[in-house]
Amino acid sequence: MWHKDLRELIDTLEKKGKLIRVKKEINKDTELMPLVRWQFRGLPEKERKAFLFENVVDSKGRKYDAKVGVALIGASREVYAIALMCKVEEIREKWVKALENPIEPQIVGSGPVKEEIHVGGKLEEHGGLEEFPIPISTPGFDPAPFITAPYWVTKDPETGIRNVGTYRAMVKGRTKTGVLAALAQHIGIHLQKCKAAGKPLEAALVIGGPPVVGMTSVAKIPYGVDEFSVASALAGEPIPLVKCETVDLEVPAYAEIVLEGEITTDYVEPEGPFGEFPGYIGRPTLSPIFKIKCITHRKNPIYQAFISQMPPSESSKLRGIAYEVLLYRHLKHYCNITGLLDVAFHEPAGSHFYCVIQLRVTHPAEAWQALTSALSLAPALPKYVIAVDDDINPRDPDAVNWALATRVMPHRDIRIITGRISWLDPSAAPQTVGEAEATFPAVEGTSALIINATRKWPYPPTALPAKEYMERALQIWKELGLPELAPREPWYGYNLGYWSDEFKEAAELAVKGEYYKIAEIYAQRVRKGEEKQSEKTPS
């Protein structure tokens, strides 16, 4: 079971009350993204929904046939699970299984994406990119609309192995976009190989299509693995692809829009600036140009955009879930962290910098092994890694701060690791330095902080009433008609290893009103001539 295109997904979202359909006329250049932005700045995650704009205009008063869908797959973890047709708690297992067992996609003769084909003279006649209402993401700062949810399909010119990745594309003309990709990214490797061979890189830019393609396109899947095969594994069957018209590439048959063309390897032009995931406007770059030769699309296409920039956003949700899966798999399957329970990248910190690892520690070394191993998947992230126990919710910043407060002694439990690299991190170096220096400032690069916030020895119980009393009080709370609760863990007291039978018995007597009995026992332990001190330890 999978959503084979965006239209099926939109139906499902609407049925589940997770779609906001906007019929009012909305300006894509000034109003559309700011409106969706509000839900990410003003609503809790569980209330966030997908948006479908049905009546889009631009600042020149132009109307569009196409609708615009934003936050369709990444409005929240729940929307993501709906798109993936599973429960929230099943996302990770489904992903790990797909990574371990990719399925070859299937080439089919044709598909809806071929309903309209604009090539040669027809391309300009239909307006090229102007046919689609591409929104401005950060009005007031962005110098153009950018395509924010492109799935760039390219092939390694030597091996022929496909890559699908999401790299921002600045709209520069009817048949021209920029493409921002670091040389170390997978499309960058293809570009370098083509440049060495003295030829441009063929590319197809896919917009819309099966949700599983979007999920894999934004994930850091190892080089040489075809994202369509992981997407097929997430779908549970081969996803149908069709051949492009003008380039030797395949694209999803149920995509909404496909742009076919070539990326230059012999020159670059200015591109950007553009709002980026750390929450600041990213610096402009000199980047290659994508020259569009052909556009194919469904009738009345849905133009899909991710909302990115300041976290939390759709883009940080999508990347975050994928990072969590990849790091979980790395630690559990390849680094042998058997006590690993969960990996949480905090979204307000861009789903990149701040990572909490939840463990059931079986040996003191395990937390440190997990912390150092968490830096071994990639040199650029995370910047903070915090190991917490199984009773700390790794996604709750207040719970993590409580663990930092009471389970960490800084000089013993915190280490700084240098020699790291940084992408788009404005704290690495001033904006005025070159890209190489900003990525790895001489001589020791950037750094990470690793924190062992697990308990180092048995702790006394948490200072809350025992479960039975909290449960009884919850009944009374409801009987009194008091406001609805959103309980935060921990909400009852539990033993963390340091508690004696004597204490237990004393507490049982106390709730029966028999506390004088305890006071009598205590009175027999009087210490004459002594001052205030700790009592002996429990047995």
Add this chain to the structure above:
Amino acid sequence: MWHKDLRELIDTLEKKGKLIRVKKEINKDTELMPLVRWQFRGLPEKERKAFLFENVVDSKGRKYDAKVGVALIGASREVYAIALMCKVEEIREKWVKALENPIEPQIVGSGPVKEEIHVGGKLEEHGGLEEFPIPISTPGFDPAPFITAPYWVTKDPETGIRNVGTYRAMVKGRTKTGVLAALAQHIGIHLQKCKAAGKPLEAALVIGGPPVVGMTSVAKIPYGVDEFSVASALAGEPIPLVKCETVDLEVPAYAEIVLEGEITTDYVEPEGPFGEFPGYIGRPTLSPIFKIKCITHRKNPIYQAFISQMPPSESSKLRGIAYEVLLYRHLKHYCNITGLLDVAFHEPAGSHFYCVIQLRVTHPAEAWQALTSALSLAPALPKYVIAVDDDINPRDPDAVNWALATRVMPHRDIRIITGRISWLDPSAAPQTVGEAEATFPAVEGTSALIINATRKWPYPPTALPAKEYMERALQIWKELGLPELAPREPWYGYNLGYWSDEFKEAAELAVKGEYYKIAEIYAQRVRKGEEKQSEKTPS
């Protein structure tokens, strides 16, 4: 204008919709505190209210004339402000002014607290402490009811200067309680001086009374300053005190209950364990005994209890506000941190360990001066100090984590400071070691982490639409009838020093739909034969 007793405060709270009056029969030993606990584990701070229980019984079926008030002054910052008769944003200034300009309290002939006087044979006859429904705070763990909101009044036996402080008191009999006070605490100094002189310490334990007395009793006001004089300054006029019946001490005339007696200095007895503010059950101690000789109280008294233990709680709210005031005053007035804007102790971390200092940095050294100075007020707190810029909400853990993510490079901006001491911090040492070692583990003690999370150079704008677009979108949001928003800062893009006129103009053209003009300028800056790189810096 001030609330001269709890009854006036309860009227005000009820008028402002901040009081929950519980008429249902509630068991003080098993139900009362767990019920109030739920609002601290399950409701956002602004929804928290004060509780008044009018029909209290105990586990033996006994009924009480007294009502029980919980979270009357510290349910939330708003309730605190109501109790102090000011706005939330005026709390700090009111406190600083009171600390700078204490007012002598006034001794009056009598007051409502003398409505009932039980002394000598009458004391046992009236049941002693059993007259009052003292709740069990942490049923399932506490070995007895503890008095959690005592204002202990004692005098320095040499200087005669009064001290008022809150130290937990375990109920041990009808006329007997424990008293937990570290030797370094102010009452501890009095105890040591009396011990040296071979006599017990006279004490009056006040329950209920003017809210300003509670606020000052829990604050760490310097030794030698009479808390009643700071309370009077908070009230704006001398608060009336009456003389005790059996000890040479004065107590608020409008107190609900006063216990008079002596604290032993020649022996100690076991006391505790009890849930403590870091969120764990605190270890038992050997502590002195308070022998009650006389009880005076109002008719139908209101027994006031603070809810403490796991943060957030009333006790962490009360202590936190006082710490914030004292540290703000210290940094601003005595350490010359002119750019200081706010000091925030995070309540979920116990209002003790995790402190964020908001600054408008005028020189790079200022953040470091603030960070090191923040450790100079007390050796035991805070454990984490984080300096943030003026655009970071210091009370929002997600905003602080965003600053940690993007404004800190660990090896440059983080330092560990040893030689600190710890109170009730289970990460300092195993529970099995003695109190001295747990407080200052050999040889370097405990430690603090200081983090400079301010920007070290000009940053590009935040990646959000400019203010005008977000404001327009907010109108549309409301027109569409979308859910009510609770906006989180930042909610619009603003320049952080690194932005050029060219970028500004480009963005203005873009929202008018004239983005091809920018693309044309960019196309003239083509670089042949080059690869992807950063663009030149803006002028």
